[in-house]
Amino acid sequence: MSSAIPASYSPPITNLPRKPTPNTNVSLLVLCKNLQEAKQIHALMIKSSQISDTYSVSRLAEFYALSDHGSLKYAEKVLNSVEEPYPFIWNAVIRGNLIKQNPLKAILLYDQMLRRSVEPDHFTFTFLLKACTQLPAPATGKQLHSHVVKYGLENDSFIRNKLIHLYAISGSISDARKIFDTSTELDIVTWNSMLEGYADNRDGESLHQLFDRMPSRDLVSWNTMIAFHVQMGEFRQAIEVFRRMQEKGVQPNPVTLVSVLSAVACLGTLAQGRWIHAYIDKHGVELDENLGSSLINMYAKCGCLEGAIQAFQKTSNKSVDTWNAMISGLAANGQSLKALELFSKMESSGIRPNAITFSCVLNSCSHGGLVEYGVDYFRQMSEVYGIEPVIAHYGCMVDLFCRAGLFNRIEETIRTMPMKPDAVMWKALLGACRIHRNLEMGEQAGLKLIELAPDDHASYVLLSNIYAMADKWDKVHEVRKMMWKRGIMKPPGSSSIELDGVVYEFVVGDTAHSRKKEIYKMLGEMGERLKNAGYEPDAKQCLLDIDEEEVKQTSLGHHSEKLAIAFGFINTRPGTTIRVVKNLRVCGDCHSAIKLLSKIYNREIIVRDSNRFHYFKNGSCSCMDYW
Incomplete structure (x- = not known):
């Protein structure tokens, strides 16, 4: 674990008045188990006139404000009962409101503090700036910044880091950078605050430049980089940063592992996920609700239900999120x-x-x-x-x-x-119209979908498919022309397969692989055996304006998932399960072909497409042709 102070850390309040001779009443406060006991001690302090002692009343206010057995209501009563309350009392009550998730009240207390001519200190501003980030309130934060300068506290490290964080989360990344660049001392927390600012604003180029410049990095630094890549959908980069982190000898914590498991889940790289699980077991990391849910999700998205069930059973204190992850994983599989x-x-x-x-x-x-x-x-x-x-x-x-x-x-x-239907509903309806060949309703749904999601390539592709199925090729060209005019690009279909911890990716008609001759030889064999088993390519699934039937069939035969399966066949022993991850929905022709391949080669073939998992075995699929 890193020993550096995290950016979210708030310093303890240490500006207490000078401690007088030990007093029994104040000492008893720490032993209070409920509010009633604290009120009894409060009464004793009033009766003995101890309430007029600055140190004692400060400790009482601190207990009321910060203790689990306290009360902010009574903390404010103590504050208002003191003629000239010491800054410590104000800070305690302000901090107590932060703990109770009442940042606006904390800021209003500061206003009262100024009205009563009490000068704030660096603790006051640390808590107030944190309140501004919780709201968020960037305008108030700027006013507080001017007060910080007025009181000569702009070089305080805690305040500086809070200001960087506040400006960054409010989108004023340039202001955050000004504070960073003008800081006289740059500790690890300052670097991390700026790093997190760039991550929050999705500024990847600046993020990497700052990370490379850091004189030293702690766990927070690495976690920020990994989480950024996951957030941006750059899952392979996230895993690469994790590997670099390990090479530097930095031990991951549960936060790291949750992020990396998320990346592995999205990639579907089971071997890497199993390695992380083994790391968790080896180092005795507790499977709490967050880490347990992430592990369940990873196994489920990698098509390994036995691993998900094992993780579910080992997770301590299962929360609703843990149950949700397992229910969702079973459904998807x-x-x-x-x-x-x-x-x-x-x-x-x-x-x-x-x-x-x-x-x-x-x-x-x-x-x-x-x-x-x-x-x-x-x-x-x-x-x-x-x-x-x-x-x-x-x-x-x-x-x-x-x-x-x-x-x-x-x-x-x-x-x-x-409520009005959203794009997700229209997309589901359009997909159903395609499957059940309700072409008239499909056209209506497709036009609605494009209206609601004009930047989503799937809207145009699905409608184009509907027109192609109806042999309305003029309409197909209209839709594709519309896509071209709007700059909408359909991502190429790709499929990946993981073998011995290495991920191999294929696109339709791929010829870039170093072993392409072997792959296409196996693809030819697969085609022959499929033909002998009675399979006929469904040219209707090749929804392009191609006249030549033979060209259509060749295109279908070279779909990325078939290439990945061929590569898996030539690189694994007979009987080994083949796992493929596809970025798009598997087409009907490939679905039919893979069902037969699972029987012909006596292999279980698991394909995760953009919709769900398909478990192909003995000539049938777990989806029962219902996807």
Whole structure:
């Protein structure tokens, strides 16, 4: 663990008045177990006139303001009862309001402090600037900055770091940098405050430059860099920074591990995730609710349910988030009924579900085709648990009906819900129209989707597919022309496979790999064996304006997931499970082909696409062709 002071640290209040001869009443305060006992000591101090002693009254105010057994109400009474309250008392009550998440009150107390002509000290400003970040209140922070200068405290390290943090989170990164550049002393906290500022403002170029300039780095510095890359979706870079951190001998903490597990989950790199789990076990790191949930999520997103279940069982003090992660993981991996069973266990264990829980449960019903179960759980939300459904829950219901092709119930849901449908709903409906070939409704949904999400490439691609299925190639060209005019680019389909800890990525028709001859030889063999098994390419899935049937079939045969599977076949022993991660939704033709390949080669093939997991085994898929 780093020994450096974190940027969020507040210094203890040490500016107490001079301590008099030890007094029993004040000493008894630390032994108080409830507010009533403290009030009895308060009464004794009044009776003995000790309340007029500056040190004693300061300690009483501190207890009321900061103790778990205190009361801010009584702390203020003490403050107001003192004719000339020492700054320590003001600071204690201000800090107490911060602890109780009442930053506005803390700032109002400062106003009273000035009105009573009490001069603030550096502790006062440290707490007040923290209050401004909690609100946030950048304008008030600027006024406080001028007061800091007025009282000659601008070089105080705690105040300087709080100012950098305040300006950074309010978007005034240039002001934060001015303070940084004019600081006479730059300690590790100052560097980290500026580093976090660039991360919060997503300024990657400046972030890396500052990180490279740092004379020394602590755990906070490395965690900031890793979290930034995860936030930006740069998952491989996050793992690379983690590796560099290990090379420097810096030991990760749970915060580090949560970030790295998030990156691994998004990449689907199971071997790396298992290494992190082994590190956790080796070093005896407790699986608290945050780390446990992250580990469950990682295994679930890597298609390893046994690992997720093990992590769930080992997690101490399971919170609602832990249960949610496991329910969601089961649903995404095609285990809808088990997800609903776990929800029942959650209810019986006394953990109260929240809105996110019901999103997970409704998704379980949607992926499993459990329509009436979903309708019942949706009813339970409000009637049993008093949770009013929001647009995300209505979106789950629309998706539930979409996957089942129940278009009348889709229209009814959209018509009766208390808000307008969002892009997610229209996308689900458009996808359903494509699967169930409801081309007329698909066109309406596609136009609505483009209206609501004009920058999302999927809006145009899905509508283009609808037109292609209807052989309306003039409309296909119109949609693609619209994309071109608006500068919308469809990302190329890519698939990755992890072998021996190394990730290999393929795109459609990929010829860049050093072993391309072997890959395409295996691809040819796969094609022949598929043909002998009765497989025929579904040229309708190649929704491009290509006239030649043979060219269409070649394009389908060279989809990225098939290349990744071919590479897996030639690099693993017979019977080894193949795991592939695809950035887009798997097409219907590939889905049909992979089902047959799992039977032909007697392999379990797990494909994670942008929608869900597909477990292919013995010629069938866990999604039951329902995705």
